[in-house]
Amino acid sequence: MKLLELCGYEPNEIKKELPRVKKALEAYGISQEDIKVAEKRVEKFWDVELKGVRKLLGCQLRDWIDMILAPEEKKKIITCQIPSVGGMPVAAAVLERPHEVWGGFPKIANLHNLGAVFGKLPELLEAAENLCMTPGEIHCGCDMTEIGAYAMGRMGKRKPDLNITWACFCVEAPKVDGLIEDWFGVPTYYINRIQDDGFKETEVPQRIMDYVCAQIKGCQKVMSDTLGWEVTDEMMLKGMGAVMNCYMHWSEIAELLRADPMPLHQADMSLCDYIMFTGVQDLAGVAEALSILAEEVKERVKAGKGVLPKGAPRVMTATFTPISDPGIAHMIEEVGLAVGAVGFRLFDPDGSTKVQMSEKVNLLKWEETIANLYIQNMLYKGVPGKADLIVKGCEYWNLDGILWLNETPCRPFASDALMLKEFIQKKKDIPMLLMDSSIYDTRAYSAPQLRTRVESFAELLRLRMAK
Amino acid sequence: MPFVAGVDIGSVTTKAVILDCAENNEILSYHIVPSEGDVVALGRQSMEAALRKIKKKAEVKYIIATGYGRVSADFANSIKTEILCHGKGAHAMIPSARTVIDIGGQDSKAIRLDEEGNLIDFAMNDKCAAGTGRFLETIARALGMKVKHLAEVAAKAGRPCEISSTCTVFAESEVVTLRAHRNEDCNIVAGLHRSISKRVVAMVKTIKPKKEIVFTGGVAKNEGVKKALEAELDTEILVPEYPQIVGAYGAALIAKEEFLAI
Numbered sequence: 001m002k003l004l005e006l007c008g009y010e011p012n013e014i015k016k017e018l019p020r021v022k023k024a025l026e027a028y029g030i031s032q033e034d035i036k037v038a039e040k041r042v043e044k045f046w047d048v049e050l051k052g053v054r055k056l057l058g059c060q061l062r063d064w065i066d067m068i069l070a071p072e073e074k075k076k077i078i079t080c081q082i083p084s085v086g087g088m089p090v091a092a093a094v095l096e097r098p099h100e101v102w103g104g105f106p107k108i109a110n111l112h113n114l115g116a117v118f119g120k121l122p123e124l125l126e127a128a129e130n131l132c133m134t135p136g137e138i139h140c141g142c143d144m145t146e147i148g149a150y151a152m153g154r155m156g157k158r159k160p161d162l163n164i165t166w167a168c169f170c171v172e173a174p175k176v177d178g179l180i181e182d183w184f185g186v187p188t189y190y191i192n193r194i195q196d197d198g199f200k201e202t203e204v205p206q207r208i209m210d211y212v213c214a215q216i217k218g219c220q221k222v223m224s225d226t227l228g229w230e231v232t233d234e235m236m237l238k239g240m241g242a243v244m245n246c247y248m249h250w251s252e253i254a255e256l257l258r259a260d261p262m263p264l265h266q267a268d269m270s271l272c273d274y275i276m277f278t279g280v281q282d283l284a285g286v287a288e289a290l291s292i293l294a295e296e297v298k299e300r301v302k303a304g305k306g307v308l309p310k311g312a313p314r315v316m317t318a319t320f321t322p323i324s325d326p327g328i329a330h331m332i333e334e335v336g337l338a339v340g341a342v343g344f345r346l347f348d349p350d351g352s353t354k355v356q357m358s359e360k361v362n363l364l365k366w367e368e369t370i371a372n373l374y375i376q377n378m379l380y381k382g383v384p385g386k387a388d389l390i391v392k393g394c395e396y397w398n399l400d401g402i403l404w405l406n407e408t409p410c411r412p413f414a415s416d417a418l419m420l421k422e423f424i425q426k427k428k429d430i431p432m433l434l435m436d437s438s439i440y441d442t443r444a445y446s447a448p449q450l451r452t453r454v455e456s457f458a459e460l461l462r463l464r465m466a467k
Numbered sequence: 468m469p470f471v472a473g474v475d476i477g478s479v480t481t482k483a484v485i486l487d488c489a490e491n492n493e494i495l496s497y498h499i500v501p502s503e504g505d506v507v508a509l510g511r512q513s514m515e516a517a518l519r520k521i522k523k524k525a526e527v528k529y530i531i532a533t534g535y536g537r538v539s540a541d542f543a544n545s546i547k548t549e550i551l552c553h554g555k556g557a558h559a560m561i562p563s564a565r566t567v568i569d570i571g572g573q574d575s576k577a578i579r580l581d582e583e584g585n586l587i588d589f590a591m592n593d594k595c596a597a598g599t600g601r602f603l604e605t606i607a608r609a610l611g612m613k614v615k616h617l618a619e620v621a622a623k624a625g626r627p628c629e630i631s632s633t634c635t636v637f638a639e640s641e642v643v644t645l646r647a648h649r650n651e652d653c654n655i656v657a658g659l660h661r662s663i664s665k666r667v668v669a670m671v672k673t674i675k676p677k678k679e680i681v682f683t684g685g686v687a688k689n690e691g692v693k694k695a696l697e698a699e700l701d702t703e704i705l706v707p708e709y710p711q712i713v714g715a716y717g718a719a720l721i722a723k724e725e726f727l728a729i
Contacts, residue, residue, distance in 0.1 A: 421673075434673070452535075452548050453589075456548040464585075
């Protein structure tokens with residue numbers, strides 16, 4: 001199967017894995033024709049000349065195949081929801097007994113594989129609409145993907161043993177998880193966070209950190225009870241170490257994107273972004289793929305080779321570029337803009353990916369490290385804190401503009417976009433375009449529909465740079 | 468003297484403007500046709516029709532295409548977005564313009580310019596027809612009127628009706644209901660103008676509008692919408708002599724700049 005070669009599977013692995021792959025694809029209703037379409041889409045959307053990119057595509061595909069087959073392979077299944085704070089504890093359990101546990105993010109696995117690779121996401125979205133998420137009510141495409149998979153019986157014959165969700169950011173996701181718990185009988189653990197840190201706080205108060213740590217720590221017991229064996233602190237630290245190893249390679253690639261000309265397509269970098277926080281099933285494979293890609297990108301930088309001309313205007317998009325439609329990231333580049341950063345890559349204190357833990361953090365307490373890592377990200381701050389970090393990020397990543405591809409159905413994002421623009425522009429004279437879009441629902445926005453605005457923004461930036 | 472052209476292939480009409488390379492940037496001719504059928508052929512035909520209006524034997528040396536059909540305009544030397552072209556055209560027509568409101572057939576735009584007419588910010592709504600010319604067309608049809616008569620009818624309004632601005636289709640049924648409740652057409656149309664203005668002004672405010680505010684696009688010919696916008700913004704707005712061809716004019720000006728730079 002050419003698709004497996006494009007996804008970096010080695011010949012002996014193809015021979016061994018092909019029956020499993022066929023079985024999984026069949027379970028998802030993927031036909032031979034769909035596979036041909038997928039092969040063309042993979043070649044169109046990703047730079048498969050790069051071995052690291054092929055390997056990353058392989059990590060995503062393998063994760064999806066394992067997820068589909070997990071029920072019949074009698075694995076314990078622990079699902080996580082984004083934002084992904086539950087991923088690290090789950091990684092520890094998977095790392096300890098990989099043949100007994102499947103842990104991961106079904107939403108992301110479906111959005112990437114069924115959406116971006118096969119172009120068949122609408123079937124899940126429509127199933128969610130038919131079940132309960134009425135069309136026209138602007139539901140989150142990510143949540144629709146999740147509930148659509150349950151509605152279509154795509155989560156397999158046996159329900160997940162545990163779902164770990166994160167009820168501190170999204171408004172809709174924990175409600176959807178509650179609904180899945182009630183309708184589909186999936187036990188769910190909610191990691192909560194009190195949200196009283198105040199609009200203008202840029203540093204998270206200690207009481208909130210303490211609360212979040214206790215919530216994360218609670219995962220350990222619930223997981224142990226679910227799995228029937230104790231997930232110890234040592235395992236947690238080991239799991240966290242493996243995740244941080246991936247983080248280090250991811251950060252290395254991200255930092256290389258400061259180079260001019262831009263050495264990597266955003267669609268390829270987006271693969272790194274998503275796998276970095278969701279690829280918990282095969283952390284060694286993810287780390288290897290990221291390290292191969294880091295070397296390849298380093299070579300490009302050394303050779304002055306870029307995917308866009310030197311001097312192309314550089315922009316930051318909002319959280320991520322769309323996962324289920326990489327065509328949008330390509331359209332941004334086609335009009336001449338390099339995506340120098342996405343919001344997700346901005347951490348305290350300087351807007352880079354190089355997280356610096358506060359001295360107060362006890363690194364031997366894994367839950368403190370996780371809590372600090374997440375809360376130092378731009379996503380979790382109030383508007384002034386976000387604006388502050390974005391302004392620093394604009395300096396750090398040498399950006400000329402902010403192309404805020406708003407995740408319109410996402411209340412935490414859509415509600416403060418205009419305020420954010422005002423706060424940012426008070427601090428820095430930088431053009432910022434707010435655009436309605438969706439990073440999940442492929443039916444809501446397309447590259448041609450967004451193109452005029454992105455093209456106009458590129459013209460604006462070029463005129464400004466020429467001045 | 469060589470001629471240059473700007474062709475704006477919009478969703479409702481296709482416009483062409485011809486200039487020569489003289490310093491005064493005077494419009495030598497223009498032509499407007501409905502965008503029906505092959506829009507690329509229409510773009511070429513409208514330019515040729517504009518050329519025929521010039522008495523002298525004319526040959527166009529450089530063409531810029533803009534508007535939704537620009538990407539397919541194989542006859543053009545280069546393409547530019549309508550946002551850039553509208554800003555350019557409006558500033559050339561009214562040099563004090565610092566904000567441009569353009570309401571076209573299927574989108575509306577708000578554009579901020581600096582003193583030299585350079586684009587510095589913009590907002591655009593192109594996902595929903597409410598707040599566009601199409602909205603007016605649909606409602607006019609529901610009322611059995613021609614779009615060009617809407618302003619005249621609205622001028623007689625005493626108590627404009629409240630009309631939802633969220634959806635063109637639902638607004639159409641709302642208008643039918645308002646009529647069934649014996650509201651006068653003049654009040655319905657005035658309410659419609661107010662509704663479209665509220666929606667557009669909400670978008671305009673996101674770019675912090677500065678005076679002078681210039682109104683362009685086909686809808687700018689509707690005095691009722693202009694007045695409603697003025698009321699919402701609490702300021703006077705200016706309409707150029709040919710509001711419908713501002714984008715094509717801006718494209719022609721860029722064509723001239725690019726041609727002279729060759």
